[in-house]
Amino acid sequence: GEDVEQSLFLSVREGDSSVINCTYTDSSSTYLYWYKQEPGAGLQLLTYIFSNMDMKQDQRLTVLLNKKDKHLSLRIADTQTGDSAIYFCAESANTNAGKSTFGDGTTLTVKP
Amino acid sequence: ETGVTQTPRHLVMGMTNKKSLKCEQHLGHNAMYWYKQSAKKPLELMFVYSLEERVENNSVPSRFSPECPNSSHLFLHLHTLQPEDSALYLCASSQELGGHEQYFGPGTRLTVT
Numbered sequence: 001g002e003d004v005e006q007s008l009f010l011s012v013r014e015g016d017s018s019v020i021n022c023t024y025t026d027s028s029s030t031y032l033y034w035y036k037q038e039p040g041a042g043l044q045l046l047t048y049i050f051s052n053m054d055m056k057q058d059q060r061l062t063v064l065l066n067k068k069d070k071h072l073s074l075r076i077a078d079t080q081t082g083d084s085a086i087y088f089c090a091e092s093a094n095t096n097a098g099k100s101t102f103g104d105g106t107t108l109t110v111k112p
Numbered sequence: 113e114t115g116v117t118q119t120p121r122h123l124v125m126g127m128t129n130k131k132s133l134k135c136e137q138h139l140g141h142n143a144m145y146w147y148k149q150s151a152k153k154p155l156e157l158m159f160v161y162s163l164e165e166r167v168e169n170n171s172v173p174s175r176f177s178p179e180c181p182n183s184s185h186l187f188l189h190l191h192t193l194q195p196e197d198s199a200l201y202l203c204a205s206s207q208e209l210g211g212h213e214q215y216f217g218p219g220t221r222l223t224v225t
Binding site: 031033035040041042043044045048088099100102103104105 | 114116118153154155157160168202204213214215216217218219221
């Protein structure tokens with residue numbers, strides 16, 4: 001079945017850039033997402049990219065997609081302590097009847 | 113605020129209790145989902161509803177019983193749960209099934225004693 005993998009932890013200093021990586025296996029993935037989960041809260045959609053795009057930028061967030069390698073990354077510029085959270089990568093395909101496959105999440109810790 | 117609300121936010125129940133989780137979406141979406149998030153485990157999709165019809169049941173034990181009376185509301189009825197069912201239960205909705213971003217509620221933190 002489909003699989004999405006992420007590294008579990010990332011620690012950066014405030015003001016640095018953070019890069020969270022994700023790999024997926026489903027070649028029919030149409031949409032790729034990044035969600036953020038703060039403690040005690042649900043998942044919040046941060047951004048998404050269609051599989052026919054290479055890059056998407058939204059303020060401090062940059063998503064890069066390498067479709068050939070099935071690799072997705074999320075770069076957060078000028079990381080702030082408020083960015084500390086768990087970041088989930090997810091993918092879905094039009095053929096998959098609403099089923100998104102989520103990674104295990106990367107816990108980002110931002111140190112002052 | 114994502115437009116998806118869940119109540120209660122926290123629930124403690126004994127193994128013989130019956131309780132219900134409620135989810136409501138104010139986004140006009142047609143698809144709704146229940147997920148289970150346990151510590152150190154990936155998100156588990158439990159149920160998918162589209163236009164009030166269940167389209168997926170991911171081998172969930174019968175002690176979890178979903179109900180979708182209309183496209184804005186989704187319930188998860190709980191009875192005779194086990195301690196290992198303690199988790200964060202997340203509701204989500206999307207415009208349509210398949211390939212659309214999902215909007216999540218804040219979750220219900222369930223503890224089964």
